[in-house]
Amino acid sequence: MKMIKVKPLIIxxxxxxxxxxxxxxxxSFIVYVDEIYALLFIPLLVMNLKNIEFRxxxxxxxxxxxxxxxxxxxxxxxxxxxNSFSIIIDIITNIKFILGILSTIFLIKDKNELESIGNTLSxxxxxxxAVNVFLGLLTxxxxxxxxxxxxxxxxxxxxxxxxxxxxxxxxNFVSSVLIYLFMKKKSDYIFIILGFILTILSLRAKAFISxxxxxxxxxxxxKRLLFGNIKYLFFLLGLVIITIIGYDAxxxxxxxxxxxxxxxxxxxxxxxxxxxPVGGGFATFGSxxxxxxxxxxxxxxxxxxxxxLSPDFSNFISDTFWPMIIGQTGAIGIISxxxxxxxxxxxxxxxxxxxxxxxxxxxxVCFLYLLISSLAESxxxxxxSLLFAFIIGIAYLKAxxxxxxxx
Numbered sequence: 001m002k003m004i005k006v007k008p009l010i011i012x013x014x015x016x017x018x019x020x021x022x023x024x025x026x027x028s029f030i031v032y033v034d035e036i037y038a039l040l041f042i043p044l045l046v047m048n049l050k051n052i053e054f055r056x057x058x059x060x061x062x063x064x065x066x067x068x069x070x071x072x073x074x075x076x077x078x079x080x081x082x083n084s085f086s087i088i089i090d091i092i093t094n095i096k097f098i099l100g101i102l103s104t105i106f107l108i109k110d111k112n113e114l115e116s117i118g119n120t121l122s123x124x125x126x127x128x129x130a131v132n133v134f135l136g137l138l139t140x141x142x143x144x145x146x147x148x149x150x151x152x153x154x155x156x157x158x159x160x161x162x163x164x165x166x167x168x169x170x171x172n173f174v175s176s177v178l179i180y181l182f183m184k185k186k187s188d189y190i191f192i193i194l195g196f197i198l199t200i201l202s203l204r205a206k207a208f209i210s211x212x213x214x215x216x217x218x219x220x221x222x223k224r225l226l227f228g229n230i231k232y233l234f235f236l237l238g239l240v241i242i243t244i245i246g247y248d249a250x251x252x253x254x255x256x257x258x259x260x261x262x263x264x265x266x267x268x269x270x271x272x273x274x275x276x277p278v279g280g281g282f283a284t285f286g287s288x289x290x291x292x293x294x295x296x297x298x299x300x301x302x303x304x305x306x307x308x309l310s311p312d313f314s315n316f317i318s319d320t321f322w323p324m325i326i327g328q329t330g331a332i333g334i335i336s337x338x339x340x341x342x343x344x345x346x347x348x349x350x351x352x353x354x355x356x357x358x359x360x361x362x363x364x365v366c367f368l369y370l371l372i373s374s375l376a377e378s379x380x381x382x383x384x385s386l387l388f389a390f391i392i393g394i395a396y397l398k399a400x401x402x403x404x405x406x407x
Contacts, residue, residue, distance in 0.1 A: 022167035038096035075281030104393025169202035260316035286324030352399035
């Protein structure tokens with residue numbers, strides 16, 4: 001009789017907690033699971049330090065990681081706009097996506113453990129998607145009246161039991177990607193397609209663009225279209241994505257009445273200029289912690305009366321990502337963070353390109369989802385980023401342990 005291994009069960013539980021973090025359960029301890037999982041990297045690093053071989057690229061990435069954190073802390077030390085507790089929480093929030101990938105890689109030790117975790121999660125996520133389809137039908141039939149966030153284009157925008165359609169879309173998207181990563185038979189495509197349809201039914205632009213991008217990546221990379229010139233392929237794919245999200249971002253930020261996102265975007269460049277080469281410091285601009293202890297920067301730059309940015313109603317303060325990075329860490333921070341993301345892309349995503357196309361596609365579309373979302377929400381520092389970090393981590397490990405192309 002086989003013994004039930006505890007560690008795979010704990011990892012599966014962690015993923016499920018991340019999946020349901022932003023649902024009706026969010027008033028419990030579950031809201032801290034993303035930070036806990038990210039910080040798990042620290043003891044895991046200490047335990048594995050002797051077995052790690054640092055390459056030049058790793059040391060370069062570490063340098064820019066330290067530069068990014070230092071730029072924010074330097075702003076805090078110089079201008080003293082925020083308290084120590086808020087600064088620490090915001091630092092963790094800013095780096096948790098990066099740490100989440102590393103926690104996943106350090107946690108899962110071998111191929112059998114990885115397959116056990118992936119196959120178990122795949123079964124659960126098929127049930128998850130089936131339940132969501134059922135609840136979605138009940139919502140459209142006016143039986144389940146709490147399953148949508150209003151109407152867009154005359155259609156109900158689904159959120160089901162999630163707090164917001166953003167979290168609902170991300171959870172369904174990730175489910176489809178993970179099922180594809182561990183698919184065993186072609187009938188699994190039914191659940192993958194249903195998950196993508198559910199994602200689109202959030203009726204959020206980024207969700208639709210991400211699904212189109214994911215399907216395009218699958219078609220291009222699985223079918224080996226233009227496979228001879230990978231640089232040309234990435235350029236073409238990037239050009240299409242940038243064009244679509246560029247138009248959407250312009251429409252959101254600059255083609256409407258003066259709004260919170262536009263105010264944050266315009267102001268972040270003023271802060272970067274005035275506080276060059278750093279910013280105002282962590283927890284001072286565009287972050288959730290800058291609300292809890294309301295930052296002086298909003299009143300200094302006169303945007304504290306903009307709808308959604310005021311002390312009394314600040315719901316839209318953390319609706320952006322890049323303005324937060326620029327405003328809080330300045331020129332040093334934004335350059336460092338871009339280099340960190342490029343390093344993640346090169347080390348964990350491109351690594352799978354020659355080894356396992358299925359793993360490459362899964363990690364690529366997760367990375368692109370966050371990149372696309374970063375133009376309209378906090379994306380890389382949002383709690384949903386840990387779901388994507390988990391997928392990128394296990395896709396990297398799957399590519400490392402085996403070479404196969406899926407079904």
